Amino acid sequence: MTNTNVSSKPMARPAPAPRGDNDSVDLRVTPLNAGFVGIVENFTLDAGMPDVQRDAIERAMDSFAVLVFRDQHLDDDKLFALGSRFGPIEDAASGTHQDRRRLAHAQINDISNLNAAGAIMAADDRHRMSSLGNLLWHSDSSFKAVPARYSMLHARVLPPVGGDTEFADMRAAWDALPNDLKDTARELRCDHSMLFSRGKIGFTDFSDDERLRCTPVPQRLVRRHRRTGRLSLFLSSHIGRIHGWQTPESLLFIQDLVEFATQPQFVCRHSWRVHDLVIWDNETTMHRGRAFDSQKYPRDLRRVTVGGLASTLDEVPA
Numbered sequence: 001m002t003n004t005n006v007s008s009k010p011m012a013r014p015a016p017a018p019r020g021d022n023d024s025v026d027l028r029v030t031p032l033n034a035g036f037v038g039i040v041e042n043f044t045l046d047a048g049m050p051d052v053q054r055d056a057i058e059r060a061m062d063s064f065a066v067l068v069f070r071d072q073h074l075d076d077d078k079l080f081a082l083g084s085r086f087g088p089i090e091d092a093a094s095g096t097h098q099d100r101r102r103l104a105h106a107q108i109n110d111i112s113n114l115n116a117a118g119a120i121m122a123a124d125d126r127h128r129m130s131s132l133g134n135l136l137w138h139s140d141s142s143f144k145a146v147p148a149r150y151s152m153l154h155a156r157v158l159p160p161v162g163g164d165t166e167f168a169d170m171r172a173a174w175d176a177l178p179n180d181l182k183d184t185a186r187e188l189r190c191d192h193s194m195l196f197s198r199g200k201i202g203f204t205d206f207s208d209d210e211r212l213r214c215t216p217v218p219q220r221l222v223r224r225h226r227r228t229g230r231l232s233l234f235l236s237s238h239i240g241r242i243h244g245w246q247t248p249e250s251l252l253f254i255q256d257l258v259e260f261a262t263q264p265q266f267v268c269r270h271s272w273r274v275h276d277l278v279i280w281d282n283e284t285t286m287h288r289g290r291a292f293d294s295q296k297y298p299r300d301l302r303r304v305t306v307g308g309l310a311s312t313l314d315e316v317p318a
């Protein structure tokens with residue numbers, strides 16, 4: 001496992017230069033050990049950036065998949081405006097988080113352990129229970145018919161220890177997968193729902209209304225990236241079954257794939273600094289939060305999620 005704070009390879013790799021445009025794009029990306037997470041320093045993200053800069057970020061996202069931008073001073077409005085440069089922003093309220101209103105902005109995800117009054121949530125607060133699902137490997141909004149493209153997570157308040165976020169490269173995992181598993185996985189479709197991921201940590205306290213909002217959606221297990229053509233495993237804790245398979249066999253097979261895909265060579269751990277803005281591509285990566293003492297320390301991050309363009313079922317098959 002690698003740690004962004006102990007990056008040992010200072011080999012800066014510039015994002016490919018824009019073609020046919022005189023605007024210079026100063027986006028220098030330093031890859032971390034696992035190769036798919038890049039650190040960008042001395043770059044200020046701004047919703048008003050020229051298209052060539054936005055395009056350079058997208059190209060860097062295509063080649064890396066996770067980018068860490070240090071020292072970004074953004075409030076919720078600026079974070080939302082920035083995300084909007086990459087596509088339509090998803091609504092923040094997900095199937096099991098409908099009634100928590102700490103943040104004024106309806107499209108900012110509250111990734112914190114704080115309640116509406118700004119205090120640390122009680123141990124048995126059901127929002128806390130449900131958000132603990134973020135500690136399982138997942139891809140954001142894989143339970144939506146059109147799952148997420150980019151997530152952009154901004155750090156405001158951090159605990160003194162713990163609370164890192166890990167990322168896993170699902171393209172590298174696919175490339176390395178043994179051929180027999182590739183052949184089995186290639187055509188499969190899975191049902192995704194927040195009920196499945198929360199059920200895995202024993203949280204099953206859902207109202208009828210929530211169950212309805214969490215109706216499972218089908219997704220391909222192997223995706224082809226719209227921009228790069230690369231294949232990746234579309235794994236997520238939200239998976240509850242494979243179409244045409246018995247549920248226990250579905251979950252065992254998915255668990256085998258998750259174990260394979262989260263081996264140390266595919267994983268990179270990010271240790272947050274306040275004002276980090278991390279962008280990840282949900283189409284090609286999984287991520288999970290790591291534990292911290294959430295009854296003692298506040299941890300407050302804010303996320304905008306850029307929606308995808310189409311159902312994975314409409315993608316070019318693997």
Ligand code: OGA
Binds near residue numbers: 288301
């Ligand atoms: C998220 C998420 C993990 C973390 O914001 O989508 O899963 O470390 N976060 O907070």
Ligand code: MN
Binds near residue numbers: 134138139140287
């Ligand atoms: Mn997430």
